Amino acid sequence: MNSEIIHAPPGSPGAEGSADIVVTELFRAHRLALVRLAFLLVGDQESAEDVVQDTFAAVFRRWSKLSDRGEVLPYLRKAVVNGCRMVLRRRAIIGRFRGHREIPFWSAEAAALLGETRRQVFLAVRALPRRQREALVLRFYLDLSEAEIAQVMGVSRGTVKSTTSRALKVLATQLQEER
Missing domain, CATH: 1.10.1740 (Rna Polymerase Sigma Factor; Chain: A)
Structure with a gap:
């Protein structure tokens, strides 16, 4: 465009x-x-x-x-x-x-496209509280800066930092338990 x-x-x-x-x-x-x-x-x-x-x-x-x-x-x-x-x-x-x-x-087509690891990560992200899920998706999927994420979510940059940090800790723990 x-x-x-x-x-x-x-x-x-x-x-x-x-x-x-x-x-x-x-x-x-x-x-x-x-x-x-x-x-x-x-x-x-x-x-x-x-x-x-x-x-x-x-x-x-x-x-x-x-x-x-x-x-x-x-x-x-x-x-x-x-x-x-x-x-x-x-x-x-x-x-x-x-x-x-x-x-x-999960259609058969979608399940075939996603590997088991990606599916586990997706399900772990889906299990996060809404705000943590939003922060991670905006950060790592859209690659937005903290300021841009704060603008989209309507929160401060500090809240973005702490929310992202907590979400990553929860994901790390959850995904380690599944191994």
Whole structure:
């Protein structure tokens, strides 16, 4: 994708470009990475795709109201993380009334693609508390800096550091026990 579209200076064609063109380019360039981010947070492909689609639809609807169009990608990331939080909250509420049910997200195809070690790591990450899982996914999957993670999660850099540290300790312990 042409980076001038995302980071165009005010008054240039990219900054004030039509929503359908700019959002379409953003979608083409970042949809897959955002779906992967959502998948790691919610654990199933359908919900991940729904969250990302809803996020892009919201950006499209609100395009004329966006004050800083140069910050659309960080906004998209934050909106995806917030959308995943809503999905998980909804599942928790439904689970209280129906009883918890494991969501089947391992298709034969997906299981064949992931090696056993990667599957164990994935399941260990999924078992982490929400905030720790978000911090690790944003850090090691999207390779965001502490400042960027803090912005996406809406917390301080110190909280990002401590949360990431605690999550790594829990993962190390859990994965050592499985050996």
